[in-house]
Amino acid sequence: MENEPLLMLPGPVPIPERVRAVMMRQAINHRGDEFGSVYADCTRVLKTAFGTASDLFVISGSGTAAMEAAVANFGRERKIACLVNGKFGDRLFRISQRYGSASPIASEWGTPLDLVALESALESGAEMVTLVHNETSAGIRNPAEKVGILARKYDALFVMDGITSIAGDEVYADKWGADVVVVGSQKCLAAPAGLSAISVSDRAWERIADHRPFYLDLAAYRKSAGAKAMQTPYTPAVPLFLALREACMIIEEEGLDNRIARHRTLANAVRAAVDAWGLSMFPEIDADHAYSNTASAVSLPEGVLDSAFRGLVKEMGIEIAGGQDHLKGRIFRIGTMGAVGAPEILATLSAVQYSLQRCGYTPAGDGVMAAAGVLG
Amino acid sequence: MENEPLLMLPGPVPIPERVRAVMMRQAINHRGDEFGSVYADCTRVLKTAFGTASDLFVISGSGTAAMEAAVANFGRERKIACLVNGKFGDRLFRISQRYGSASPIASEWGTPLDLVALESALESGAEMVTLVHNETSAGIRNPAEKVGILARKYDALFVMDGITSIAGDEVYADKWGADVVVVGSQKCLAAPAGLSAISVSDRAWERIADHRPFYLDLAAYRKSAGAKAMQTPYTPAVPLFLALREACMIIEEEGLDNRIARHRTLANAVRAAVDAWGLSMFPEIDADHAYSNTASAVSLPEGVLDSAFRGLVKEMGIEIAGGQDHLKGRIFRIGTMGAVGAPEILATLSAVQYSLQRCGYTPAGDGVMAAAGVLG
Numbered sequence: 228m229e230n231e232p233l234l235m236l237p238g239p240v241p242i243p244e245r246v247r248a249v250m251m252r253q254a255i256n257h258r259g260d261e262f263g264s265v266y267a268d269c270t271r272v273l274k275t276a277f278g279t280a281s282d283l284f285v286i287s288g289s290g291t292a293a294m295e296a297a298v299a300n301f302g303r304e305r306k307i308a309c310l311v312n313g314k315f316g317d318r319l320f321r322i323s324q325r326y327g328s329a330s331p332i333a334s335e336w337g338t339p340l341d342l343v344a345l346e347s348a349l350e351s352g353a354e355m356v357t358l359v360h361n362e363t364s365a366g367i368r369n370p371a372e373k374v375g376i377l378a379r380k381y382d383a384l385f386v387m388d389g390i391t392s393i394a395g396d397e398v399y400a401d402k403w404g405a406d407v408v409v410v411g412s413q414k415c416l417a418a419p420a421g422l423s424a425i426s427v428s429d430r431a432w433e434r435i436a437d438h439r440p441f442y443l444d445l446a447a448y449r450k451s452a453g454a455k456a457m458q459t460p461y462t463p464a465v466p467l468f469l470a471l472r473e474a475c476m477i478i479e480e481e482g483l484d485n486r487i488a489r490h491r492t493l494a495n496a497v498r499a500a501v502d503a504w505g506l507s508m509f510p511e512i513d514a515d516h517a518y519s520n521t522a523s524a525v526s527l528p529e530g531v532l533d534s535a536f537r538g539l540v541k542e543m544g545i546e547i548a549g550g551q552d553h554l555k556g557r558i559f560r561i562g563t564m565g566a567v568g569a570p571e572i573l574a575t576l577s578a579v580q581y582s583l584q585r586c587g588y589t590p591a592g593d594g595v596m597a598a599a600g601v602l603g
Numbered sequence: 604m605e606n607e608p609l610l611m612l613p614g615p616v617p618i619p620e621r622v623r624a625v626m627m628r629q630a631i632n633h634r635g636d637e638f639g640s641v642y643a644d645c646t647r648v649l650k651t652a653f654g655t656a657s658d659l660f661v662i663s664g665s666g667t668a669a670m671e672a673a674v675a676n677f678g679r680e681r682k683i684a685c686l687v688n689g690k691f692g693d694r695l696f697r698i699s700q701r702y703g704s705a706s707p708i709a710s711e712w713g714t715p716l717d718l719v720a721l722e723s724a725l726e727s728g729a730e731m732v733t734l735v736h737n738e739t740s741a742g743i744r745n746p747a748e749k750v751g752i753l754a755r756k757y758d759a760l761f762v763m764d765g766i767t768s769i770a771g772d773e774v775y776a777d778k779w780g781a782d783v784v785v786v787g788s789q790k791c792l793a794a795p796a797g798l799s800a801i802s803v804s805d806r807a808w809e810r811i812a813d814h815r816p817f818y819l820d821l822a823a824y825r826k827s828a829g830a831k832a833m834q835t836p837y838t839p840a841v842p843l844f845l846a847l848r849e850a851c852m853i854i855e856e857e858g859l860d861n862r863i864a865r866h867r868t869l870a871n872a873v874r875a876a877v878d879a880w881g882l883s884m885f886p887e888i889d890a891d892h893a894y895s896n897t898a899s900a901v902s903l904p905e906g907v908l909d910s911a912f913r914g915l916v917k918e919m920g921i922e923i924a925g926g927q928d929h930l931k932g933r934i935f936r937i938g939t940m941g942a943v944g945a946p947e948i949l950a951t952l953s954a955v956q957y958s959l960q961r962c963g964y965t966p967a968g969d970g971v972m973a974a975a976g977v978l979g
Binding site for chain 1: 610612616618626663
C-alpha cells in the first residue's frame with residue numbers, strides 16, 4: 228500500500244491537496260498586513276459556520292485549548308453545570324473542575340441528556356452550562372437549542388463545544404443563545420490539526436473573569452485582533468493559519484448549506500448500510516437527540532473482535548475508529564467529516580462489510596448497495 | 604519582487620524547503636506508531652540542544668505557551684523572583700504574577716541583570732527564579748550559569764527561557780541546573796512557528812503543583828509520552844511536528860557544535876559591520892553578559908527615522924526588526940538564526956548600509972567588507 232491510509236475517523240480527516248499545499252510557503256512575518264488578511268478571512272467564514280455575529284478568534288492550539296479558554300475566561304469561581312453523555316462532555320467537566328465549582332449532569336454515554344436535572348441545577352444557581360453539541364465518542368447529537376433556552380431562562384452563560392459539528396451540521400450559535408462556542412480545525416473544516424476557534428458573545432464579555440490564564444487570555448486576543456492588521460497576542464502557527472484560510476475558501480466555494488447537506492447524506496448512507504447489515508446504531512436517541520451527522524457509532528456485533536476487525540479494514544488502507552475508554556471493543560465509529568464524498572464512503576463500507584464477514588458476522592443484507600442507494 | 608521577503612528577524616526565520624515540504628503530506632493518525640516515532644525523533648535531538656537528559660515534551664502552542672506551562676505547573680502559589688532586562692523577561696514576570704507571588708528584579712532593557720538583588724530575593728525566600736537566557740528585545744545574552752548556581756544555593760527552582768538561544772548558542776540545562784527550560788520552533792531550530800518544547804528536571808517534578816491548567820498540564824504530557832508509541836495528551840499540530848522532525852534532522856546532519864559556531868560567526872560579522880559603520884551595539888555588556896549570538900540590537904544613529912530606514916531595507920526584499928515598546932525608533936535588530944548563512948548576512952548588511960546612507964547617516968567605513976572579512 229503506497230498511499231497514505233484513508234482516515235475515516237471522527238478527526239483527523241483527509242485534507243484537500245490545495246489546503247496542504249499552501250503550507251509549503253516560506254515563513255511570513257505574522258505582524259504584517261498579509262497575515263492580518265489571512266486571519267480576517269478565517270474569522271469571516273467561521274462566523275458564518277458558527278452562526279454568530281460575535282467576536283471570533285483563532286487559537287494556536289487544539290480544540291481542548293479552546294475548551295479550556297472558554298471555561299478559564301468565563302467560568303472561574305462560578306457554579307458550572309456540565310452536561311455529560313460522552314468522553315468530550317466529561318472532558319469539559321474535568322476542565323471546569325479546575326476553574327469553578329463544577330457538577331456533572333451525567334447520562335450513560337450515547338444516551339439522552341437529562342434536561343430536567345439541568346433545570347434543577349440552574350434553579351439551584353448554576354451560572355454556566357457546558358454542552359458538547361456533537362458527541363463523537365458516542366455518535367450522538369445533543370439538543371443545543373433546548374439547552375440554550377434553559378440557560379437563558381436562568382441567565383446562565385452557555386458554553387458549547389461545536390468541535391465536530393461546525394461546518395458539517397447546522398449550528399446557530401446566536402439563535403441558540405450559545406455564548407461561547409468552539410471548533411477544532413481537523414474535523415469538518417478539513418484543515419490540519421493544531422488550530423481551534425472560539426466565539427464570544429457580548430453577554431460573555433460582560434462576565435469575563437478578572438483572573439485569567441496568559442496564553443489563553445481572550446481579552447488579549449480581542450485587543451490584538453483589533454489592531455489595524457488583525458494579529459494574535461502571541462506567535463501564531465502560521466502554516467496552519469494559511470491552511471485554515473484555504474479550507475475556509477473551499478467552504479465558501481461549496482456553500483455552507485451544500486456542505487451540511489453532503490455531510491447528512493454521507494451519514495444517512497452509513498446508517499442505511501448499518502440497517503441492511505442488521506446491526507444497530509449505538510446511541511439511544513429520542514425526539515431531542517439524534518444520530519450524529521459527522522460520526523456514526525455502531526454497536527459491534529457479538530463475537531467480532533474489535534482489533535481483528537479494524538485491523539482487516541486497515542489492511543485495505545482505511546482507518547476507522549474503535550470505542551474510547553469503556554466503549555473500547557463495544558463499538559466502531561466511522562467519520563463522515565470534511566472533504567470526503569461518495570467514493571470514500573463506498574470504499575469504507577465495502578471494507579467494513581468484508582471485514583465483518585471475515586470476523587464471523589454474517590450481514591443480513593448488502594449494506595454497500597443500500598448505501599449506494601442513498602448516495603446515487 | 605516576486606520572492607517572499609528574506610526574514611532577518613529575531614524569529615520567524617526562513618525555513619529550509621525540505622522542512623516546509625513535509626507539511627504537504629496527507630493527515631496521519633496522531634495515535635499511531637508513525638507519529639510516535641516523529642515525536643521521539645524531535646525529543647531526542649532537542650534534548651541534545653537543551654543539554655539535558657531530563658524529560659522533554661513538545662507543546663502545540665508557541666513559546667509563550669511553554670513559558671506559561673513552566674510557571675503554571677511549578678510556580679503556583681510560590682514566591683517567584685523574575686529577572687528582567689527586556690520584553691521577554693517582563694513577559695515571564697507577567698505570567699508569574701498570574702500564578703504566584705512574583706517580584707521583578709528589573710534592570711533597564713539591554714543592561715546587566717542585578718545578581719546581588721537576586722541573591723537577596725533568594726535569601727528572603729524566593730522559591731523559583733525565572734530568566735530569559737537570550738533576550739532578543741535588547742540583543743543581550745544573560746548569565747544563565749551564574750543564575751543557576753544561585754538558584755541551587757538556595758534550593759530554588761530555575762526556569763529558563765531558552766527560546767532564542769537553544770540550537771543557536773551553547774545551552775547546558777543540566778550543567779547549569781536549569782530545571783525547566785523552554786524553546787520555540789521558529790527561532791534557531793528554523794522550523795515553522797506554532798510549536799514549543801519544554802524540559803522538566805526531577806527536582807521540578809518533585810515540586811509540581813497539585814492544581815494545574817488542563818491543556819498545559821505537564822503531568823498529562825508525561826503520561827501520554829510514556830505510552831508505547833509516544834503521544835500527546837491532546838490533538839497535536841501534526842504538520843508542525845513533521846516539520847520540526849525534519850528541522851531536527853538537519854540539526855543532526857550539521858552537528859550542533861557546527862551550528863552554534865555558524866551562529867557565532869554570523870553575529871560576529873554583524874558586529875564587525877556595526878563597528879566599521881561607527882555605530883554602537885545597543886546592549887551594555889560586562890564580564891557576565893554578552894551580545895546575543897542570535898539577534899544583534901544596534902542603536903539607531905541620531906536623525907535616522909526607523910520607519911523610513913527599515914522601509915528602504917524592506918524595498919530590497921529584506922525584513923529586519925525595529926525596537927519593541929519603548930525601544931521603538933531607538934534600535935534596529937538583525938536576526939542571525941536558524942538556516943541563514945553568509946549570503947543572507949551580506950545581502951542584509953548591504954541593504955542596511957545603503958539605507959543608512961539614504962536616510963542621512965554617513966557610515967564611517969564599509970561595514971559590508973568588514974563583515975565579509977569575518978565570513979570569508
